[in-house]
Amino acid sequence: MKKGVLLINLGSPDSPKPKDVKKYLGEFLMDERVIDVPLWARTLLVKGIILNTRPKASAKAYQKIWWEEGSPLIVLSERLQNKVQSKVDYPVALAMRYGSMSIKKGLQELVDQGCTEIKTVPLYPQFAMATTETIDVLVDELVTEHFPQVTITKTPAFYHRQDYIDVLTQSIAEKLEGLDYEHILFSYHGVPERHIRKSDITNGNCKMNGKCCFKKGSPQHEFCYRHQCEITTVNVAKKLGLKNGTYSTTFQSRLGFDPWLKPYTDRTIERMGKAGVKKMAIVTPAFVSDCLETLEEIAMEGEEIFHEVGGKDFTVIPCLNDRDDFAQVLATMIEEWATTPETASV
Ligand SMILES: C=CC1=C(C)c2cc3[nH]c(cc4nc(cc5[nH]c(cc1n2)c(C)c5CCC(=O)O)C(CCC(=O)O)=C4C)c(C)c3C=C
Ligand SMILES: [Fe+2]
């Protein structure tokens, strides 16, 4: 019985050309856990509308952040993979939920090395139907169809692990050391409010009114993205010693006309600038690797909004990327799995 690990991130287009962006967005947005409407409506919306307009605009945005080595998200995920590999004795492969580096190829790579027990690690600290769940479901389907000899152990969201909170806090403290700032924004990728209701195993408990997500002990929290984002902020703020009113949680990157989780990041940046905040810091804890949504939407567009309304200093805290201490958190999670009695080799 040989063990192996598959790290899984979101994925990026093969290049920032409109045709590659279109192909990538087509796969991403046709996922029923991302655009969660009946197939006919999804096809109409995605293939009939979004793919006719968005790829050109998205390609322009990708071109602004693309590196010589490729997509920042992919390059940074590969660096993280190498760091984690240097800390554990099991093969560590990398795959993406969408795009060319498929999960099927990642599983095959581990199987080719003789692995029959594989731990899948979605690189998302907080659970969401559009991220962790779609990975878990696809892994199950692929194993049933192509790798029936493989046993899979899934990895739940790790937003509440103390070592993760310590590393995130440390990354913020390092960037802000000696800097004067008035407010820290914790900006998470948004999801439609409907997604939160769909993942509500307590049938209607999550009211998205700011109370349910802080109620202690609700079984719903295991699947509530909003709860997990709010608690990430609270735990880091506590550790940083931030005073109430000097930090807040917001949600970015909305798509379409349905209500998404609020407050929205762009509107909050604008409101704070208008209210006289001059020095703002922003951290994006839903993203493990810097990507389009942090490098372009936050660091470029966000800063522009802030400056337009009179803000001055806009400090963007990098994602955890391939920090050594973050790679160590993942390595510890892997060791914990490998040495539990059910999975430990005899
Ligand atoms: C926390 C992780 C993410 C969640 C939750 C998420 C939900 C979600 N996203 C879209 C639509 C788009 N997201 C796009 C880019 C993108 N999204 C994430 C992560 C989460 N998405 C990342 C890391 C990235 C960047 C990828 C990269 O290559 O750098 C895009 C593409 C870019 C664009 O055209 O704006 C879209 C579209 C939906 C609809 C959704 C939940 C329903
Ligand atoms: Fe997204």
Ligand SMILES: [Fe+2]
């Ligand atoms: Fe909730």
